[in-house]
Every structure is written in structure tokens, then in C-alpha cells.
Amino acid sequence: MDELELWQEDDEPLTVDLAAIRAGSEALDRKVRRRNILEIGVGVVMLPLLGMALVDVDVPLARLGLLILVAAVVLVIAKLWTGGRHPLPDPSADSATWLAGSRAYLEHQIRLLRTVPFWYAGPIVLGCSVFTTGLSVDGGELSSLPAYLAAYVLVGLGVVALNVRAARALERELAALPPAEPREDAEEPEAGRGAREEVAESGRRVPDKSWLILLLIQLPYWVLVLGSKIGLLAKHLPGLGPIAFLDALWPQLLALTAVALIGYVGVVSNRRFLVAGAVAQVFLIVLLCVMQSPLLYGMDQSGSAVRWTLAAWWLQWNEVAADGSWYMTQRYIAVACVTGLTVFLGAMGPNRARALGAAALAVVCLLLSAAGPLGSTVPRYLAQDALVYVYLSDLDIEEKWQRMRDRPVHPGIQELGPPERPLNIAVVFLESVGHGATSLAADGPPTTPFLEELAGRSLVADEAYVVVPSTYKAHIAALCGVEPYFTGDREIYDAPFDFDCLPELLGAHGYDTAYFTSSSREALGWAHLTKHMGYATFLGHEDMDTTGFEWANMWAYEDDIMLAPSRAWLEERTGPFLTTYMACAPHYEYLATTRYGQRAYVADEQHNRYLNAVHYTDRFVENLIDQYEALGLADDTIFVIVGDHGEGFGEHVPRQHNAVPYEEVLRVPLLLHLPGEWPEGHVADGLRSQLDITPTLASLLQSSLAAGSVQGQSLLGSPHERLYTSCLYTHTCGAVHTPERKFVHHFGDRTDELFDLSQDPRETRPLDERARSEQLRGDFLDWYAGGL
DSSP: OOEEEEEOTTSOEEEEEHHHHHHHHHHHHHHHHHHHHHHHHHHHHHHHHHHHHHHHOOOHHHHHHHHHHHHHHHHHHHHHHHHTTSOOOOTTSOHHHHHHHHHHHHHHHHHHHHTHIIIIIHHHHHHHHHHHHHHHHHHTOGGGHHHHHHHHHHHHHHHHHHHHHHHHHHHHHHHHSOOOOOOTTSOOOHHHHHHHHHHHHHHHHOOOHHHHHHHHHHHHHHHHHHHHHHHHHHHHOTTOOHHHHHHHHHHHHHHHHHHHHHHIIIIISOSTTHHHHHHHHHHHHHHHHHHHHHHHHHHHHHSSOOOHHHHHHHTTOHHHHTTHHHHHHHHHHHHHHHHHHHHHHHHHSSOHHHHHHHHHHHHHHHHHHHTOOSSSSSOHHHHSOHHHHHHHHHTTHHHHHHHHHHSOOOOOOOOBOOOSSOOEEEEEEETTOOGGGSTTSTTOOTTOHHHHHHHTTSEEEEEEEOSSSSHHHHHHHHHHOSOOOSSSSHHHHSSOOSSOOHHHHHHTTTOEEEEEESBOSSGGGHHHHHHHHTOSEEEOGGGSOOTTOOBOSSSBBOGGGGHHHHHHHHHTOOSOEEEEEEEOTTSTTOOOOSTTOOOOOOSSHHHHHHHHHHHHHHHHHHHHHHHHHHTTOGGGEEEEEEESOOOBSSSSSSOBSTTOOSHHHHEEOEEEEOTTTSTTOEEEEEEEEGGGHHHHHHHHHTOOBOTTSOSSOOTTSOOBSOEEEEOSSTTTOEEEEOSSOEEEEOTTSSOOEEEOTTTOTTOOSOOOOHHHHHHHHHHHHHHHHTTO
């Protein structure tokens, strides 16, 4: 039958070209089948590839993402296969039956297209997001993660848009079909009745698309933050019980809920401005991902609180780190503006009460999140949302710096008399080398055989400690003899110091001074630091020949790169000199150069690279002293070899060094070598400090120091009765060492600790001596208040 006569309400007949409709429907059916076969084929090819990836990938979160992708591909294949089992009806059927079947076919295809976000785009975007997040967290590449997540969301939205467009085209085809309603005295065909019931039922199941849009936009952010936070807790607090784990997780969940509620305001409750609300949400989520990623990456690497400035340094955003507080403030302002726009759009929509109520609830969730964990065993910085923690602790950094500038400082060396014994001085700072990482420790690894041999004919401080576990802070303590500022970067960015340091003071007595580092000139502000300290010459790796040398870390070459420029400079000297060498090989990234081979010290791969870098530095010190001997300078040179700080590798919750108040970081190697001075070796027993280097050198030079001009005391004299240490960041942590006890203060971030190092050198069994703890806490806070 090529034509069909239908009856309208006015009983006038309407003739429809059924043959043309059939031809169009069959062409559409062939197009749908080709598309289904193509996508099923792609899915079949993808399954074995995903299976091989599952075998190769050993990152748990990435494996979860692959499993989600496998399930998503199987679901897509199943859906497309079942879709192909609903063909057009037999062309030989009568017109009414064929029309009813055609309607059922089109309605089924429309349902498939309309639900694509749930069985196609959504699962695949989720799987890709989880997989990429897992690899990024494991590989430390979180800086590019927001771009990947944003790309996945945009691709997912594009797929949804294409399928919605196709669904609308099918709806137009459906609308073009004649109703073919039976006359009142005719019975409705079974196929048509079943199709109508199916459409009615499926129509009730199709959800509001605004919820779907919100899910697709926010899902990557939830995966990034929640996945990273769970990984952080599992990595740095592996022994948490279920209750403590939930206590550590609920502040993050509340912060995420606040973001979800703002999304609800801008998308779900906002039907009138849906596109504008969705665009604002995409911008907000991308901005939050960009802000969160470096902070989460920093916490993953260090296990400790991370401020924006340090996170920027980690990602080598030097221009950002120089003014990190303002950079971060701008982003918080942007977040506030987009959030305000979202609430405004929601209030302008038809559900104003719901929108304002959700916005108020988001504020409540954010305030509760800021309260942190309920218990005292979980560090606040690991439990709170990273952006909340930074906002509460770091945005007043300019005020802190101003307070530091305004406070009275120690006057420093007021007078340095001319040296009666004008010996040369060569100071070698060992980057990130703690006492326990060397062969000098009783149970240390065999990483520094040369230092161990050299100690037998040197002055050795076996219990030497830092004032602040930071490289440039160590320079101030060691070569200026005064306690550095406990926080901030004043030494490397601000005006000249309020005190004098040995390079400047010895320069006034005819000493030539030079500073060599295998690091970049600008990394960590070396050029500013050395200028303020009074060095006449400064050379970074940009001033050296790098041919044949390997990178040792993110901003330094291997240390032997300093040997050639050191020799050239020394050969030109005719008078006394002070040289300083910054050996950077063991710094973070721990690339462990291959010049002196690789050894298996420990099972952990990163820790082993670090120990190999320590061994490399030992060889550098040997090469340097050999150079002085070859030039005939060694006999008249005092060699000072000192660690700037140690490095933590999970012995305690924090890792690295900036916020680690434990022995693996605070206790450093310190020895002075002057050929012939201590032929049998001499141990300066008791508590010693980096502050003691300057007065010791003054003693060896037989140069007078004005009384009270330094805060240390000579290693040739009595030990300290008490030593204080502050972590780098304000109100983070600190420690007090006495001959009997060590006290660690966490500023309320978690419970303070008291140790007996003679019985518990690894600090694993805190003592329950409350009276002693209270006394030391008061002493520490009195000292700390004077150093801010």
C-alpha cells in the first residue's frame, strides 16, 4: 500500500505518501545500524587493550579507573546490541501495524540517545578521570591533571550534545509519522498498544537533564579531591582505624558537599538560566582543580602542610612563588565572584527559596569543614580541605612578614677582630643530608665512607641540630651566628639583613669570598641570599660548563660541576679566602646520578635514590678536598662540612623536611677538618647547633668576637643545656632538646609528644610525663614568640 487515507476531526480524508515514509525510515534504519556496528567494533577492540592495561598498571586508583572503563565499554556494547534487536517492522505488514512498529522503533532509539549520559558518556568520563587521577597522583604530575579532567568533561558534554541533537532529529521523524489512530469501532493493534505503554513507562524513568549536567561537571573535581585525599590518608596514616579514618575524611566531604550545593544552586534549581549556570559551574570547577592540584601534590610528596608558595616552587612557578600570597588571593577572589554569580542566577530562577536555602547550607558545610577533625590523632592539614587550610593559615602572610620586619632582631656580630691566624675557610653545605643518612651514625647506611674516614682526624659534633629545617635558614645560622626568622622568605627576597655575616666581615679583613652552587642562580633565591651575606663572587650552574653532567634534581646539576670553576677561582687567589659550596644532589626528586654507580641501600625506590645521592655527595666532598690538596691549599684551610637539614621518608607522618620536627630532619652531620689540628679526631659531645660554627671559626682564626654578638658557642667549649628548633612555617611545629628529653610541639594540629632519645632514638614511643611536657611547652612558646 503506497498511500494511506486517514480521517481528521472534520471527517475530511487526509492522504499520506506511505511509500516515501517507508523509504525514509529504512534509510534511517540503515544509518543507525552502521553506527551501531562501528561503535560495537571499536568497543570490541578496546576490551583486550584495557585488559592488557589492567595487567600492566599497578596503581590502585588507576586500576579502578580501568575497571570502570571495562564495565562502561561492556555496557555500551550491550546497549547498542539490544538496540539493533528492535528493527523496523516487516514492510509487508498492514499499514496500521507497520506504523505502530515504526513508532516503537523510533521511540526506542530516542530513549537510547536521551539516556546516553548514563550508559555511555558518564561512565567513560568517570573511568578516564579516575584512571588519569591515579596515574597523576602516583607520578607526581598533578599540575596537568585539571586540563585532562576539563578535556574529559568537555568531550563528554560534546557526546551528550551530539546524541541530544540526534534524538531531536528522530523526534521530528516520529512527529512526521501519521497517527494511524483506529476508528472508534476498530480495535487498536497489539503492537501499537504495547509501544505506547512502553513509551509512557520509559518517560517516567528519564531523569531531569539538569542533574546530569551537574554530575558531569562536578564529577572530575570529586574524583580529584576525594581520590587524592583517600590516597593521602592511606599513604601517610596507614594505621588509621575506621572511626579515625572517617574523622579524617568528614571535613573534606563537607567541603565537597558545599561545592555540590553551589552547583545545585546554579544548575538544578536554575531552569531559566541553565546555560549560564552550567558555564559558571565549568569555570568554577576548572578553577578549583587548578588551585587544588599543586597543594594536593605537595601534600602527597611531603605528607605535611603545604602553603601556596611552596607548592608553586614544587611546580617551578618561580614568578608565582615570589608573590604566592597575592596570586592565591586572586584565585580566591575569582572563586568568590563565580560563586556569587551562581547564587544570583539561582535566585533569579523559579526556585528562589530552594536556591538561597542551598547556598546557606553550603556556607554551613564550609564552616563545619573548617573546624577540622574531632580527634587529636589526625593532623589538621591532612583532614581539612587543602584550599580551606591554606585560606585559614596562609592569606595573612603579608601581615606575618610585617610583624617579622617590625620585631627587634638579634644585633649579630658587632665586632670581628682581624684574624691573627688567617686560615682559609671552605664551607660545604650538604643539601638534605641528615645525620642518620650517613655512615657517621651508629646504625647509618654505608653511604659516606669518606666522611667516616675524615671524621677520624677532625672535630666532630655528633649531636648537632638545625634551628630551622630550611636551606637558607641554615646559611644564616651557620655563617651569621644568629637565629634566622622562623618563617617567610625574608632572607632571599627582602632588603639587606639587620646583621653582618662572615663573608662580609672577613672581606673587610682582606679575604676573598666566593659561593658555588650546582643549582640554578635563581632557585631558592641564591643570588639574593649570597648578596645579602656579602659574597663577592657567586656562581650558579648557568655560569658553569654543563657538558657531560646529569641533572640531579628539579633545578640542579650533579655537584662535580663545581670542581672546574672552583679550581679556576682558587688558582687566581694570592691571599686568604672564604669559599662556600652548596652540594645539591640529595635534594627532592633525588634523581641519583650515575657517575659513581648505583647501590641498593633500602627497598623503597625513592628513598634508595636519595641515599645514592648522599653517597654521590660524599664523593664530591672527597674530590673537593683532593682539589685543595693538589693546589697546595689544604694545609691552610679549615673545611666545614655540615648538613643544612635532613630528609624524612615516612619515619613519621610528615615527609621531606620543612614541617618535620623529628631526628631524621633536625639532626645533621657537622665536622670541621684542619689538617694536623685533630690527628686522632675529637668529638664535641653534648647538644650542638649550626649556630656554633661561626664562634668556632672565630676561635680557630684567633679572631675576637664582641661579647654576646652570636647566639652559638664554640664547639671547643661546653655543650648547650637546651636547644630549640622551629619548623619553617608559622605555627606548624617545633622542638626542644634537653640532655634528658626531647619535646615536640604541634600547635594544636595534633597531640604534643615527649621522647627519651637515649631509649627511643627513632621516636616511636611518646612518654606520658605531663608535668615535664607542660614545662617544656611553656619554655618553647616563650622562645618561639621572640622569633616571629
